Each structure stands twice: as C-alpha cells, then as structure tokens.
Amino acid sequence: MADAAPILEAKGLHAAYGPVRVLHGIDxxxxxxxxxxxxxxxxxxxxxxxxxxxGMVRSTGDxxxxxxxxxxxxxxxxxxxxxxxxPDGRGTFMELTVEENLRLxxxxxxxxxxxDLERMFGYFPKLKDRFRQQAGTLSGGEQQMLAIAxxxxxxxxxxxxxxxxxxxxxxxxxxxxxxxxxxxxTERTSILLVEQNASLALTVADxxxxxxxxxxxxxxxxEEIRRDESVRRSYLGY
Amino acid sequence: MEGVxxxxxxxxATGSIYASISLALVMIFLATHHINFAQGEMAMFSTYIxxxxxxxxxxxxxxxxxxxxxxxxxxxxxxxxxxxxLARAPVLASVGAxxxxxxxxxxxxxxxFTYTLQPFPTPxxxxxxxxxxxxxxxxxxxxxxxxxxxxxxxxxxxxxKLGLALxxxxxxxxxxxxxxxxxxxxxxxxxxxxxxIGAIAGMMVAPIVFLDPNMMGGVLxxxxxxxxLGGITSPLGAVVGxxxxxxxxxxxxxxxxxxxxxxxxxxxIIVVVLVVKxxxxxxxxxxxxx
Amino acid sequence: MTQTNSRILLVLxxxxxxxxxxxxxxxxQLFQLxxxxxxxxxxxxxxLVTGYGxxxxxxxxxxxxxxxxxxxxxxxxxxxxxxxxxxxxxxxTGIVGLALGLPALRLGGLYLALVTFALAVAxxxxxxYKLFEDWTGGVQGIVLMKPxxxxxxxxxxxxxxxxFTLAVGVVLFIAATNLVRSRVGLALMAIRDQPLAAxxxxxxxxxxxxxxxxxxxxxxxVGGALGAIAVGFVSPDSFSIALSxxxxxxxxxxxAASISGAVYGALFIVFMPNxxxxxxxxxxxxxxxxxxxxxxxxxxGGIASVLATQLRRLRAARTG
Numbered sequence: 001m002a003d004a005a006p007i008l009e010a011k012g013l014h015a016a017y018g019p020v021r022v023l024h025g026i027d028x029x030x031x032x033x034x035x036x037x038x039x040x041x042x043x044x045x046x047x048x049x050x051x052x053x054x055g056m057v058r059s060t061g062d063x064x065x066x067x068x069x070x071x072x073x074x075x076x077x078x079x080x081x082x083x084x085x086x087p088d089g090r091g092t093f094m095e096l097t098v099e100e101n102l103r104l105x106x107x108x109x110x111x112x113x114x115x116d117l118e119r120m121f122g123y124f125p126k127l128k129d130r131f132r133q134q135a136g137t138l139s140g141g142e143q144q145m146l147a148i149a150x151x152x153x154x155x156x157x158x159x160x161x162x163x164x165x166x167x168x169x170x171x172x173x174x175x176x177x178x179x180x181x182x183x184x185x186t187e188r189t190s191i192l193l194v195e196q197n198a199s200l201a202l203t204v205a206d207x208x209x210x211x212x213x214x215x216x217x218x219x220x221x222x223e224e225i226r227r228d229e230s231v232r233r234s235y236l237g238y
Numbered sequence: 239m240e241g242v243x244x245x246x247x248x249x250x251a252t253g254s255i256y257a258s259i260s261l262a263l264v265m266i267f268l269a270t271h272h273i274n275f276a277q278g279e280m281a282m283f284s285t286y287i288x289x290x291x292x293x294x295x296x297x298x299x300x301x302x303x304x305x306x307x308x309x310x311x312x313x314x315x316x317x318x319x320x321x322x323x324l325a326r327a328p329v330l331a332s333v334g335a336x337x338x339x340x341x342x343x344x345x346x347x348x349x350x351f352t353y354t355l356q357p358f359p360t361p362x363x364x365x366x367x368x369x370x371x372x373x374x375x376x377x378x379x380x381x382x383x384x385x386x387x388x389x390x391x392x393x394x395x396x397x398x399k400l401g402l403a404l405x406x407x408x409x410x411x412x413x414x415x416x417x418x419x420x421x422x423x424x425x426x427x428x429x430x431x432x433x434x435i436g437a438i439a440g441m442m443v444a445p446i447v448f449l450d451p452n453m454m455g456g457v458l459x460x461x462x463x464x465x466x467l468g469g470i471t472s473p474l475g476a477v478v479g480x481x482x483x484x485x486x487x488x489x490x491x492x493x494x495x496x497x498x499x500x501x502x503x504x505x506x507i508i509v510v511v512l513v514v515k516x517x518x519x520x521x522x523x524x525x526x527x528x
Numbered sequence: 529m530t531q532t533n534s535r536i537l538l539v540l541x542x543x544x545x546x547x548x549x550x551x552x553x554x555x556x557q558l559f560q561l562x563x564x565x566x567x568x569x570x571x572x573x574x575x576l577v578t579g580y581g582x583x584x585x586x587x588x589x590x591x592x593x594x595x596x597x598x599x600x601x602x603x604x605x606x607x608x609x610x611x612x613x614x615x616x617x618x619x620x621t622g623i624v625g626l627a628l629g630l631p632a633l634r635l636g637g638l639y640l641a642l643v644t645f646a647l648a649v650a651x652x653x654x655x656x657y658k659l660f661e662d663w664t665g666g667v668q669g670i671v672l673m674k675p676x677x678x679x680x681x682x683x684x685x686x687x688x689x690x691x692f693t694l695a696v697g698v699v700l701f702i703a704a705t706n707l708v709r710s711r712v713g714l715a716l717m718a719i720r721d722q723p724l725a726a727x728x729x730x731x732x733x734x735x736x737x738x739x740x741x742x743x744x745x746x747x748x749x750v751g752g753a754l755g756a757i758a759v760g761f762v763s764p765d766s767f768s769i770a771l772s773x774x775x776x777x778x779x780x781x782x783x784a785a786s787i788s789g790a791v792y793g794a795l796f797i798v799f800m801p802n803x804x805x806x807x808x809x810x811x812x813x814x815x816x817x818x819x820x821x822x823x824x825x826x827x828x829g830g831i832a833s834v835l836a837t838q839l840r841r842l843r844a845a846r847t848g
Contacts, residue, residue, distance in 0.1 A: 054416060079418030091413035093406055104406045107399070108418035154417060273638050275645060324824065333584050333641050334780055334824045337773055341817030349810035455769065459649050462642060498657055501650040508646050512639055513631050 007032045007158050007190040008053070012061035015045075015052040022048040024214040025061060029207075030158065035184060035191040037205035037222065039198045039231075044211040046194040047088045050160045053192075054078050054085050065158065080108050084156030084189075086164060090147040094136030098127055101135050101146055105153030113153060120149040123179050141172035148180070152187070161193045165200060173200065180204055202226050244372045245488040251377035252446070253484020254384040258439035259454075259461035260480035261388065262432035264473050267465075269408040269428045270325065272332045276339035277436055278458030282451060283343045284309040284437035285444050286351050289358055298361040302441060306434045313433025317426040347451040358444035380442035387438055388477055391431070395473070404428055456501055460487060463504040466511045469521020479518065483507070542698055550687055558686040559758060560798055565690075565697040566755035568794035571778040572704055572787065573747030579784030580708060581740035582720030584637070587644030589772030590651045591745040594621045595752025597655070600670040600762040601663050610675045610757050614696065617753035618746050625745020629738040648772035655764035669763025672756065693754050700747060705787050707743065716740055748775075770813070777816045780823050783830025792831040 006029040015023040022045045030036040038046050052059040055075045063071045070078060079085070084105075093101050102120060106113035121128035124145045130138060135146060144164055151159055164180070165173040181204055184191065195201035202208060208225040210218040218225065225231055259277060266274045274280075284305050291301035316339070324331050362379030395401035406414045407424035414421050440454065447453055460483045468479025486507065491497040511518060549561055574588045598617040602608040608616070628647075654660075656667050664670070674685040681688065707713055715736050756762045774797050782793025801812035827834050 056412075056415075074420075075415035076418050076420045079416055085416045087413065087416060091410065091416060093410050093413060095409045096402075096405065100402055100405075103399070103402060104414070104419070105417050107403055107406075150417065271638075273642055275641075320821065327824070327828070329637055329641070330578065330584050330780075330784065331824045331828055333586070333638070334776075335821050337586070337776060338817040338820035338824070341773060341777075341813050341820065343817075345810040345813030345817065349814065353810075455649055459646055462646060466642075499653060501646075501653045505643075505646045505650040508643055509631060512643060513634065516639070 005032055006030060006064075007066055008192065009064045010049075010062065011064070013049070013052060013059055013063060014061050015048050015057050015059040017048075017057060022057075022214050023052065023059070026209075026211070026214070026216045028209045028216065028219065030190050030192045031207065032190055033188050034207060035193060035205045037198075037201040037208040038192060038194045038211055039201060039208055039225075040196070040211035042196065043213075045214040046196075046211055047162055048214075049211070050085065050087075050162050050192070050194055053160060054083065079154065082108070082154055082157045084151030084154045084159045086144075086147045086151045086159070086161045088162040088166075090140075090143045092135045092138070092143045092146060094134070096135055097132050098130050098135055098138070098146060099132060101150050102127075102153055105150035108154060116153055116155070120152065123152075123183060124149055141168050141176065144168060144172075144176060145179070148176075148183075152183070152189075156189050159189050159191045161191060163194055163196060165195065165197045173197075177204065198231070199226075241492070242489070245492050246485055247372050248377060249485035249488035250481055251373060251381045251484070252443075252487065253464075253481035254381045254388075255439045255443045255480075256457065256460045256464045256483050257477040257480025258384055258387065258435050258442075259457060260464040260468065260476035260483075261391065261473055262435045262439075263461060263465045264468075264470060264476040265408075265428055265432045265435075267470050268473070269404075269425050270321070272321070272336070273462075274432070275333065275336040275458075276343060277432070278454030278461070279340045279343035279347075279451075280309070280313070280433055281436035281440035281457075282449075282454045283347055284312075284433070285358065285440035285449055285453070286347055288437075288441050289351075289356065289444075289449060292359060298359060302361075305437050305441065309433040309437035310430040312430075314426045314430035316433075317429035318422075321429070322422060322425070344451050351451070353451055355448040355450045358441070358449045360445040376445050380445075383438065383442060387435065391435065392473075400427075456504075459501055459504040459508075460484070463507045463511075466508055466518055469518030471522050472518065472520035475518055475520030478520065542694075546691060546694055549690060550683075555684070555686040558690045560802075562686070562690045562693045562758040563755060564791075564794045564798045565693045566751045566758060567775070567778060567797055568751070568790045569697055569700055569754065570748040570751030570775055571782060571793045571797075572701065572790035573744040573749075573751065574775055574779045575744075575782075575784055575786065575790055576704065576707070576740055576747065577744035578779060579786065579789070580713065580716050580720065581737060581744070582716075583737065583741070584641040585644045585741075585744070586641050586772055586776060587647035587651075588744070588748050588775045589767055589769070590644075590647050591621050591625060591748040592752035592755070592771060592775070593651050593655065593767035594624050594745075595749030596756035596762045596767070597664060597670075598749070599753035599756045600672055603672055603757075604665075604670045605663065610672075611692070613757075614750055614753055618750050621749025621752070622742050622746035625749075626738060626742040628745075629741030645769075645772075648769045651767050652764040655767065664764075665762075667764060669761060669766075672760045672762075674760055675757065689758055693758065696750065696754060700750060701787065701790075704747065708787065712736060712739065774816070777820055779830075780820055781830055783832030783834075785829070786832035786836075789830050789832035796831075 008030040010026060010028050012025045012027065013023055014025055028036065038049060040046050048057060051057040053063060055073050055078050059071050062069055065081060093104060102117055103113065106116065126142055127145060127149060130142065135143065138146060148164065164176055177200060184204060193201055193205060202222045202225060205222045208220065208222050209216050210225065210231060218228065218231065259281065262277055263274060266272060287308055288301045288305040291304055292298060296304065320335055324335050360376040360379065362375045365375055367374045368378060395405055403419045404424050404427060407419055407421040408428065411421045443457055444453065461480060464480035464483040465476045467482060468475025487500060487503065490503045491500060495503060549558055553561065570588060570592050573591065574585065577583050577585045595617040598620045599613040602613045602616060603610060655664055675689060676685060719733055719736060778793030778797040781796050782791065783789030800815065804812040804815050823830065
C-alpha cells in the first residue's frame with residue numbers, strides 16, 4: 001500500500017517545554033502515502049510530537065522530512081515545505097469567514113487555489129453552505145471539518161492530524177472519519193494521525209505506535225496492534 | 239439650525255483625521271495587544287519630514303509620498319528592533335518603551351525644528367469656503383484624502399492575500415504560522431502601515447492647527463477616545479468612532495462646555511466608554527490578556 | 529548585615545543627608561535637593577501603585593498637581609501656614625485617588641494606563657478653566673512666599689525648607705516601608721504576582737487595589753505640595769504630561785518595586801537634566817526616552833534591583 005521510503009522519520013526524538021521533558025527519545029516513521037497512527041492516553045506526548053515536527057516546541061534527536069533534517073526550523077518554514085497541521089483545539093481563525101480560513105490555508109501556494117476550494121466543498125458540503133459566515137459561529141464539528149480542509153489547502157505532502165475526534169458527538173466523529181477515509185483514498189497524502197480514540201484511528205491507519213509517558217512502548221502494523229491483547233484491554237476497551 | 243449643521247460638517251472633516259489615527263491605534267492593538275502611546279508623536283515627526291522636504295523644494299505630493307515611504311520604513315524598523323523583543327514582556331515594559339519613543343520623538347523634534355509654531359501648506363488651495371461657507375477647501379480636501387486612504391486600507395485588508403495574512407497574523411498568530419504565514423514579518427508590516435496612516439493624518443491636520451512638536455497631543459487623545467468609542471478591537475469601529483469624536487468635539491465646543499475643556503471632553507468620553515461599555519460600539523469582548 | 533546594623537547605617541545616612549548639604553551646598557543646590565525629596569515622595573506614590581500594586585498609572589502628575597494646588601490655594605486664600613497645608617494636601621489627594629481608584633480598578637492593565645494618560649494630558653486645561661479661576665489664578669497661577677526658619681533658628685530659607693522637606697520625607701518613607709511590610713502590602717504583592725491565586729485565597733482584590741491607588745495618590749500629593757512650596761509658584765503648564773512622564777521615568781529608573789528606588793529615580797530626574805540642558809533644552813527629554821527604553825531592555829528592575837544584585841554578589845564573594 002505504501003511506498004518504501006518514509007516521508008517522515010523520527011530517530012531518538014526528545015522534546016521539552018522548558019525544564020519539563022515530554023518526549024524521551026522516540027522513533028517512528030510515516031511512509032509515503034501511508035497513514036500512521038500515534039496512540040496513547042492523555043499526556044503521553046502525542047500533541048508534543050506534532051508540535052516538535054512543526055517547530056513549535058524545541059526538540060533534539062532527528063526529524064527527517066523527505067530526507068532533510070527539520071528539527072527546530074521556524075514553523076512557517078515547515079509549513080512552506082507543505083506540511084499541513086490540524087492542530088490541537090482546531091486553530092480556527094474565529095474572526096475570519098470560512099472562505100478566508102481556507103484561503104489562508106493556501107497562503108504558501110503560488111498557483112491558483114480556486115479549484116481546491118471547490119474540491120473541499122466536495123468533501124465538506126457543510127462548509128459550502130457557510131462559505132461567507134464567520135468561522136467563530138460554526139459548530140465544533142464544522143470547525144473540525146474547516147481545520148482539515150484548511151490543512152488540505154496547503155496541498156500537504158504530510159498531513160498532521162491532532163485528535164480530530166476530540167470533544168465531538170459520536171455521530172459527528174463517524175461523519176468526519178468517513179470523510180477522512182474518502183480523502184485518504186483520493187488524495188494519497190501521507191498522514192500522521194494522533195488519537196486517543198484508538199479503535200477509531202486503527203480503522204484508517206496502516207501503521208500504529210503506542211506512546212506512554214513520552215516513550216514508544218509498542219509499534220507495528222495497524223492489524224497487529226489491533227490484535228494485541230494488552231492494547232485491546234487498555235485502549236480499545238473490549 | 240444651520241449652525242448645528244455647520245458644526246457637524248466641519249466635525250466630520252476633523253473627525254476623519256482622528257479616524258485615521260484611531261485606525262492606526264486599533265491595527266497595532268489587534269496585532270500586538272499594545273497601545274501605541276507614541277502614535278501621535280510619530281505622526282508629528284513624519285509631518286516635520288514632509289515640511290523639510292517641501293522647504294527643500296520638493297513639490298507637495300512628491301513630499302507627501304516620500305514621507306509615507308519614510309514613515310512606513312521607520313515604523314517597520316521600530317517594530318523589528320524595539321517592540322518585537324518586548325512582545326512577551328509585562329504591560330509595564332511595553333508601556334515604558336512606547337513612552338520612551340514618545341519622549342524621543344517629541345524632544346528630538348523640538349531640538350531639530352524648535353518649539354515655535356510653523357505654518358504647514360495645504361495642497362487644496364486657500365480660496366473661498368464652499369458648501370455655503372460651511373467647509374474650507376482644506377477641510378474638504380483632507381476629508382477626501384482620508385476617505386480615499388481609509389477605503390484603500392479597507393480594500394487592502396479585505397481583498398488582497400497579504401491583507402488577509404496580516405489579519406490572520408493579528409487574530410491568530412499560532413494558526414497563521416501553521417499555514418506558513420511569517421507572523422513576525424506581518425506585524426512589522428502592520429506597524430509600517432500604521433505609521434504611514436498616522437503620517438497622512440499629521441500632514442492633513444498640520445495646516446489647521448499649525449505644526450509644533452506638541453501638535454498631536456490633543457489629536458491623539460481624541461483618537462484614543464474614538465478608538466474606544468468604536469471598540470478597540472474593531473477597525474470599522476475605529477473609523478466611525480474617530481469621525482464621531484470630531485462631531486462631538488465641535489458640538490460640545492460650540493454648545494456645551496466651550497473649547498477650553500476640549501481635552502477634558504475626550505477624557506470624560508474615554509472614562510464613560512470604559513466604565514459603561516468597554517467593548518465600544520462595534521467591538522468584541524477580549525480575553526483577559528489586556 | 530544584621531537588621532540593627534542596616535538601621536544604624538540608615539540613620540547615619542539620613543543624618544549625613546541633613547548636615548552635609550547645609551555645610552557645603554549653595555542655595556540653588558539646596559533647592560534642587562529639596563526638589564529631590566519632593567519628587568522622591570511622588571515617585572514613591574507611583575511605586576506603590578505600579579511597582580507594588582501592579583497597576584500601570586501614567587497620570588501621577590495629576591495627583592502631584594492636586595497636592596501642589598491644595599497647598600498653594602490654602603496659603604494664598606486662607607493664610608494657612610505652609611506646614612499645615614501638608615496634611616490637607618495628603619487627605620485631599622488621598623480622597624481624589626480613592627475616587628479615581630474606584631473606576632480604575634474595574635479597568636486594570638492597559639486601559640488604566642490609557643485613562644491615566646488621558647488624565648495627565650487634560651490636567652493643565654482643567655487647571656486653567658475659568659470657573660476655577662478665582663481659586664487657581666487661571667493661566668497666571670499662584671505665587672507663594674518662601675517660608676522662614678522658625679524659632680529664630682540660624683538658617684536661611686533654603687536651608688530651612690530643605691531640612692523641613694527632608695524630615696517630612698523621612699517620616700513618609702518609613703510609613704511606606706511599614707505599609708509595604710504590612711498585611712495590606714503583602715496582599716498587594718500577592719495580587720500583583722498571582723491575581724487568580726490571591727482571589728482564591730480570599731484577598732479582596734478590589735478593596736486593596738483602590739486602597740493602593742489612594743495611598744499612591746497621597747504620597748504623590750504630599751510631594752506635590754512640598755514641590756510647590758519649594759518652587760514658590762504653581763501654574764497649569766508646570767503640570768503637563770511632561771511631569772507625569774518624568775515621574776514615570778523616575779519610577780522605572782529607580783526601580784518600581786522598591787522603596788529606595790524612589791530616591792535614586794528622583795536624584796536622576798532632578799540632576800540629569802542639569803548636565804544635559806547645556807547641549808539643548810530638548811536633550812534631557814530625549815535622554816529620558818533613550819534611557820527609559822534601555823532600562824526596559826537591560827534593567828527592568830531599575831537601579832534598586834541592579835544594586836541589590838551587586839550587593840548580593842559582593843556578599844557571596846566575601847563568604848564564599
């Protein structure tokens with residue numbers, strides 16, 4: 001399913017907020033065109049991993065993106081390499097309209113973004129209805145869709161998704177993951193998906209890593225992880 | 239009745255100048271959550287630059303454009319060198335830096351150009367007033383210039399990619415970086431723009447009040463009041479508030495308190511707005527960072 | 529250094545400050561030292577509000593003006609002796625401070641800075657206003673007589689006024705020190721550093737904030753009254769925004785969160801212009817601005833905190 005060379009590879013990645021160390025040397029890969037899930041409980045270091053990739057938190061060790069070390073580059077430089085980030089808390093530009101949110105998503109692009117706006121409305125018809133509305137007036141689910149669409153506007157070579165299910169009703173979560181499967185099938189973007197909801201994440205991922213207090217405690221194909229007895233008991237809940 | 243109309247029309251003329259400074263203040267407030275106490279002195283200094291150019295023989299509109307360029311670059315450099323490093327410092331530090339700038343500009347202007355009042359030319363001619371004697375040519379001209387500038391600024395923010403990125407950087411710097419907007423550069427650009435807008439206000443008000451290093455003191459106070467009245471978080475509010483302040487100034491001066499308490503009128507409006515409706519007419523409630 | 533030792537040192541310092549200038553200083557120098565004490569009190573009031581209370585007030589010049597005019601009007605229109613004007617000035621400015629503190633505490637942060645800045649800009653105009661002209665003397669202001677030394681003491685006007693001002697200053701500085709160390713002072717610092725925690729602990733934020741504003745105004749007001757008596761003249765344009773900015777500079781340079789900082793700040797704002805004015809009238813203001821920005825970058829705690837750090841280093845070097 002995925003090509004051999006990874007688009008992103010972390011080796012011995014450490015990260016800290018000032019004196020508080022969060023990641024203690026983790027290794028993982030995101031294959032080109034693949035979907036890697038990073039699972040773990042609250043506070044395991046999942047969001048910090050994404051922030052380290054985007055240069056929002058200082059890191060040591062190696063973060064290789066497309067063969068190039070990207071540790072501690074400015075966040076905007078990493079975005080310019082076409083890394084899309086759906087951040088923790090969705091990062092909506094509340095004061096701007098839905099359209100402006102999407103246009104800002106395409107800020108680094110030099111080509112026309114109009115066709116992509118249309119494509120986003122294909123995935124998220126709800127956004128089309130709210131095109132000229134202030135994004136702050138959207139519901140949580142709609143804001144999540146907007147965040148994903150905004151990150152896709154950058155034409156990402158790597159898409160980072162931080163808990164797209166967070167704080168949403170199960171029905172909405174199912175809708176969003178349905179759309180995500182569709183996006184994965186058509187866009188063939190490489191994705192690093194962070195989720196607390198492991199069973200949900202494993203339905204879309206092909207590889208998975210389990211993070212506990214800043215260390216990788218298990219890794220393998222999504223299939224292997226799903227079958228693992230201990231994962232099933234502590235994270236999948238059946 | 240005609241007297242009232244006269245006061246309102248000429249109030250709109252001065253109000254449009256206040257509106258420019260209010261807008262400059264709001265732009266900087268939105269982007270950095272700072273109040274630029276030096277905004278008025280920066281405008282005054284720019285106006286001296288314009289006067290120097292004009293006295294050196296540069297035609298008015300040439301001097302006008304050169305002054306805008308100078309102010310834009312000056313604002314940009316100030317933001318990068320002085321204010322960016324203090325961005326996360328406590329309120330006292332940023333206020334201190336702005337007051338430092340205020341003192342520097344005011345006194346350097348006094349040193350270089352002396353404290354004597356100087357006439358400043360108007361490009362609109364000094365012929366007979368128009369609209370039945372209600373509006374001088376300069377008032378009409380300066381209102382037109384201000385309107386053009388405000389419209390251009392609005393169109394820039396509303397319709398250009400750069401304007402959108404500036405707004406994004408002001409409202410949500412973290413998300414802006416994630417989509418690749420160089421936020422620090424945007425803030426500097428915003429500063430440059432604010433300085434240039436202020437310079438226009440300075441050049442438009444100087445023919446009315448004469449140029450001296452303390453010229454902008456009262457204007458700044460009215461611009462503060464206008465920004466708060468309209469809502470310190472709303473650029474549109476700043477413009478409306480600024481114009482309203484011009485009208486209020488004239489009506490209060492002519493019929494209520496007289497011109498001797500001009501500044502006090504602004505003070506009272508500032509206090510009343512902050513106590514009664516801190517968000518102003520168009521503003522939104524802010525998180526407690528202020 | 530033990531506490532007793534530092535107290536003895538302080539007494540010696542005050543004694544020296546009283547005696548040495550009498551022996552060596554000229555009349556003009558004595559006048560300047562008197563101003564230093566008056567400004568030190570005013571800056572002290574600002575330190576209480578900003579340094580200890582954490583509220584950025586830019587309008588301290590307004591309270592200085594209220595104090596100065598209270599003293600001047602009492603002396604001019606009611607023949608009150610100069611020394612008796614001080615308690616009245618203190619009470620008046622204290623009340624004005626409390627009255628302004630009430631809306632001020634609802635604002636806080638930048639908004640307070642904005643309102644007080646506007647107040648400072650508007651003060652001269654208010655003082656000139658024709659309704660008050662009979663009392664304030666309008667644009668002309670009020671000219672005051674310099675007080676003579678009492679009880680036939682062998683001192684000239686300048687010498688006596690300096691000693692008198694110094695005595696008042698010492699008393700009020702001791703009072704401020706006690707205030708800062710009291711429950712009120714501790715609560716204030718708690719509010720400044722951890723507003724949420726302080727609220728949770730049941731510290732009544734609003735009452736303490738208003739109270740500091742009042743005390744800050746009071747100290748500044750007494751400074752203003754002493755300044756008016758020393759200068760022998762009050763007029764609206766002496767209380768422009770420049771005065772508020774000067775006091776602000778004094779506060780930042782001395783060290784906002786310190787009592788002794790007020791003295792360093794006052795020395796700076798009185799004596800620096802002496803040197804700089806030889807170049808141009810405008811230079812002191814520009815230097816104020818440059819120094820203000822430099823301090824914000826390199827010594828936000830002011831001279832007081834720089835001295836404290838050096839002293840600590842010295843002591844560490846001696847013991848270690």
